[in-house]
Amino acid sequence: MNRTMPAIAVENLHKRYRSKIAVDDVSLRVEQGHVLGILGANGAGKTTTVELMAGLRKPDRGTVSVLGLDPRRDRAKIRQVLGVQLQDAYLHQALTAAELVELYRSFYPNPRSADETLDxxxxxxxRDTMFEKLSGGQKQRLSVALALVGRPRVVILDELTTGLDPRARRRMWSAIEKLRIEGVTLVLVSHAMDEVNRLCDSLVLLDKGRIIAQGTPAEVTAQAQAADLEEAFVALTGRSLQDEEDL
Known part of the structure; x- marks a missing residue:
């Protein structure tokens, strides 16, 4: 793999839903092995942006490259290098956690073992609990496990720790830090400022589909002349984290 190639390169990405512009000429670059946080209030366009990155939606214009691959044109190849966990997981309710991991392992030539993935x-x-019997937080963690089972080089995680209790959140942070040590590139969509501060090398702040700030958490905080990242968010967007429905 060419280590000088960016893990993700997005150029002038645009997506409209009828009269609503969800993503408005977004350009960004994520270097291999880095962790990028995507922040924004609900309705800012975060989920649409990462779905476009993953090839799950077709942009109206603009380009996406993941390790040199087009997520829509190179579907077979992209599945081997990109792992994706989105907010809504539709998994077979009657399969156990281990059975779901084994099913997903079958999609990859060199997957993690089921034990390693669940651990x-x-x-x-x-491992022997049916999906429908898992708690909400456990289902969330299993969705992350399924995104990681194929040993992807790039991982997109949408609201990684939403709904998790404080102990479970810290467990997930530890898992992300292990992946970072392995050199995996991560894109984290998050509302949690403590999460972004701890895990992310850099962030982009979206508002109404546009990037209004980017840099390290410290740089964005300084740009807003704020005391911390949460204060910077409010100063730069003029909004709370819970405004509107996300797109």
């Missing part, structure tokens, strides 16, 4: 998200003790 990474601390679900080993629930």
């Amino acid at each position: 990474l998200v601390e679900l080993s003790e629930h």
Whole structure:
């Protein structure tokens, strides 16, 4: 793999839903091995942006490259290098956690073992629990496990720790830090400022589909002349984190 190639390169990405512009000429670059946070209030366009990155939606214009691959044109190849966890997971309710991991392992030539995958998200003790019997937080962690089972080089995680209790959040942070040590590139969509501060090398702040600030958490905080990242968010957007429905 060419280590000088960016993990993700997005140029002038644009997506409209009828009269609503969800993503408005977004350009960004994520270097290999880095962790990028995508911040914005609900309705800012975060989810649409990462779905376009993953090839799950077709842009009206603009380009996306993931390790030199087009996520829509190179679908077979992209599945081997890109792992994606989105907010809404539709998984077979009657399969156990271990059975779901084994199913997903079958899609890849060199997957993690089921034991390693479940251990990474601390679900080993629930390996024989059916998906429908898992708690909301456990389902979230299993969705992350399934995104990681194929040993992807790039991972997109949408609201990684939403709905998790403080202990489970820290477990997930530890899993992300392990991936970072392995050199995996990560894109984290998050509302949690403590999460972004701890895990991310850099961030982009979206508002109404546009990038209004980017840089390290410290740089964005300084740009807003704020005391911390949360204060910077409010100063730069004039909004709370919970405004509107996300796109």
